Amino acid sequence: MVSTAPRSSVLALVLASLASAAPALAQDAPAADGTAQRTGEEDENVSVSGTSNRTVWAGGRQVDIDTTSPDAVAAGERVTLRGTVLDNFLGAGRTISVKGPVGGDLFLFGETMDLGANVGGDVYALGQSLLIPDDVTVGGNVYFGGATLQMDGVVLGSILGGGANITIDGSVGGDVELDAADLSVGPDASIGGDLTYESAKKGNVSDKARIGGATVWTEKVPNAAEKEDSSAASHVGWAVFLFLGSLIIGGVLIGLFPKALTTPARVLQDDAPSALGVGFAVLLGVPVLAVFLGIFVLPLPLSFFALAIYVPATFLARFVAAFVLGKLALERMGQSPKPLGALFAGLAVLHLVYAVPYLGALTMMVATVLGLGALFLAARRASETTPVPA
Numbered sequence: 001m002v003s004t005a006p007r008s009s010v011l012a013l014v015l016a017s018l019a020s021a022a023p024a025l026a027q028d029a030p031a032a033d034g035t036a037q038r039t040g041e042e043d044e045n046v047s048v049s050g051t052s053n054r055t056v057w058a059g060g061r062q063v064d065i066d067t068t069s070p071d072a073v074a075a076g077e078r079v080t081l082r083g084t085v086l087d088n089f090l091g092a093g094r095t096i097s098v099k100g101p102v103g104g105d106l107f108l109f110g111e112t113m114d115l116g117a118n119v120g121g122d123v124y125a126l127g128q129s130l131l132i133p134d135d136v137t138v139g140g141n142v143y144f145g146g147a148t149l150q151m152d153g154v155v156l157g158s159i160l161g162g163g164a165n166i167t168i169d170g171s172v173g174g175d176v177e178l179d180a181a182d183l184s185v186g187p188d189a190s191i192g193g194d195l196t197y198e199s200a201k202k203g204n205v206s207d208k209a210r211i212g213g214a215t216v217w218t219e220k221v222p223n224a225a226e227k228e229d230s231s232a233a234s235h236v237g238w239a240v241f242l243f244l245g246s247l248i249i250g251g252v253l254i255g256l257f258p259k260a261l262t263t264p265a266r267v268l269q270d271d272a273p274s275a276l277g278v279g280f281a282v283l284l285g286v287p288v289l290a291v292f293l294g295i296f297v298l299p300l301p302l303s304f305f306a307l308a309i310y311v312p313a314t315f316l317a318r319f320v321a322a323f324v325l326g327k328l329a330l331e332r333m334g335q336s337p338k339p340l341g342a343l344f345a346g347l348a349v350l351h352l353v354y355a356v357p358y359l360g361a362l363t364m365m366v367a368t369v370l371g372l373g374a375l376f377l378a379a380r381r382a383s384e385t386t387p388v389p390a
Contacts, residue, residue, distance in 0.1 A: 046076070049083075059273030063093070066100075075276040079110070081117075088121070092276055092369075105140070109280075109365070115153075122157070126362060134170060141174070147358055158193065164358070175213070185209045246351070250319050250343045258339065263382075264320045264374035265327070271377065272370065279373030283314070317371025318364070322346030324374075 046060035052069040063076040067083040072090075074081070079093040087104040096110040098117055105121040111128045115136055122140035123132075129148040132138065132155070141157035149166045151159065158174030166178055169186030175193035183203030185195065194213035197203060200220045205211075253260055268275050323339070326346025330336075350367060354360040 057277060059277050061273075071104075073277055073280070075273050075280070090280060092280060109362075126365065128359075132170070145358065145361070152188075185211075246319075246322075246347050250322070250340075250347060253316075253319060254339045254343060260316065261320055261323050261343070262339065264371070264378040265324045267378045267381070268320060268324050268370060268374035269328075275370050275373030275377060276366075277373065278376050279317070279369035279371070282372045282376050283369055313372060313375055314368060317368045317375060318350070319343070319347075320371035320374050321367035322350050324370075325349055 045062040045064075046058050047064040047066070048056055048058050049066040050068075052067050054069070055071040055073065056065060056067055056069045057073050058065055059075045061076055062078045062080075063074045064080050065072055065074055065083055069083070069085060070087045072081065072083075072085050072088075074090070075092040077093055078095045078097075079091045080097045081089060081091065081100045081102075083100045085100065085102045085104070088107070089098070089102045089104075090107040091098070092109040094110055095112045095114075096108050097114045098106065098108075098119075101117045101119070103120045106115075106119045106123045106125075108115075108123070108125040108130070109127060113125055113127050113130045115123070115130065115132045115138075118137045118139075120139045123138050123142045123144075125142070125144050125146065127146045129146060130144055130150070132142070132151045132153040134152040136153035138153065138155045138157070142151070142155050142159045142161075144159070144161035144163060144166075147164045149161075149163050151166075151168045151172075152170045154171045156173040158176065159168070159172055160175075160177045162179035164181045165184075166180045166182070167184045167186065168176065168191075169184075169188045171190040173192045176191050176195045176197070178197040180197055180199050180203070182201075183197050183199055183205075185191075185203065185205040187206040187208035189206065189209040189211075191210070192212045195205070195211050195215045196218075197216075198218040198220060202217055202219075205215065250261075323343050323346055326342035326344065326349070329345055329349065330342060350363065353363045356363075
């Protein structure tokens with residue numbers, strides 16, 4: 001059984017974020033109204049404090065949010081939430097520390113994610129490691145994908161996902177369903193439902209652990225050596241095919257539509273934190289907004305039009321990120337890269353990382369989000385500078 005604990009609507013976060021993102025990112029002003037105050041520049045350390053009655057947006061190298069607000073979105077190298085978020089919080093960065101309570105859902109995308117305060121809804125975490133200490137309670141489910149999960153707290157719902165090293169030594173009200181390379185269930189663990197996991201070896205489940213339902217282990221049986229060699233060759237061939245296909249498509253884009261890559265690439269280089277935040281809003285918000293328009297606003301062509309733009313933009317976004325990555329890498333090597341050379345270098349690096357389990361999926365998502373944000377900001381700035389005919 002999967003818990004369906006009451007939680008706030010993700011749609012509310014997406015729509016509120018989209019509504020407030022544009023003015024907050026376009027102006028050098030406080031992130032929100034009320035008494036909230038912002039200090040610092042977007043490319044340095046940013047701190048937001050006070051009270052807000054709408055979504056707080058913040059991006060910078062180190063971001064510190066100490067506000068009381070309905071929703072908050074933060075992106076940076078290090079993100080710390082100290083205030084109170086009444087509804088939903090989305091954080092993206094290398095290190096994310098949640099030290100203030102979140103009333104709704106929590107979305108985390110980063111390398112190191114520490115949950116140090118209670119969450120009323122669900123937790124969605126994608127990254128290298130997630131820590132839920134023993135003094136933290138999650139009111140809904142925990143969805144995790146990454147390398148390491150350490151859960152010592154209380155999850156009233158279920159835990160679902162996968163990772164390399166997963167340790168559960170806390171209380172889970174519902175089921176635990178995992179795909180783990182190494183699973184450990186400690187003596188203090190309490191699972192109200194079933195424990196279902198898939199791994200190459202049997203997990204280390206303590207005899208003192210309390211499991212209310214069944215424990216089901218599905219063994220991952222290694223293939224024979226010949227099949228492994230064949231599978232490896234197939235994966236390598238497919239990876240090379242994807243890389244060459246991407247290079248051909250990118251070359252066509254540069255040859256026919258060079259500004260489609262170079263213009264958003266400049267935006268991404270100049271304002272990566274804003275691109276990251278806007279990219280998450282676009283990635284999550286446009287499909288939901290299209291469905292919302294189709295159901296409640298009635299003109300279906302409008303929602304189809306939104307999706308018709310969204311799908312190719314998502315595809316183009318990875319080329320933008322690859323172009324910027326390759327350009328920066330070659331410049332670090334003391335070269336003056338040409339557009340095609342920069343794209344080649346960026347695609348080569350990204351496709352190598354894509355082949356790494358877990359890290360590849362995370363990298364692909366980050367590249368897509370950054371590229372989407374850059375495309376959105378570039379289009380918006382172009383519309384602001386385009387003169388209106390008299």
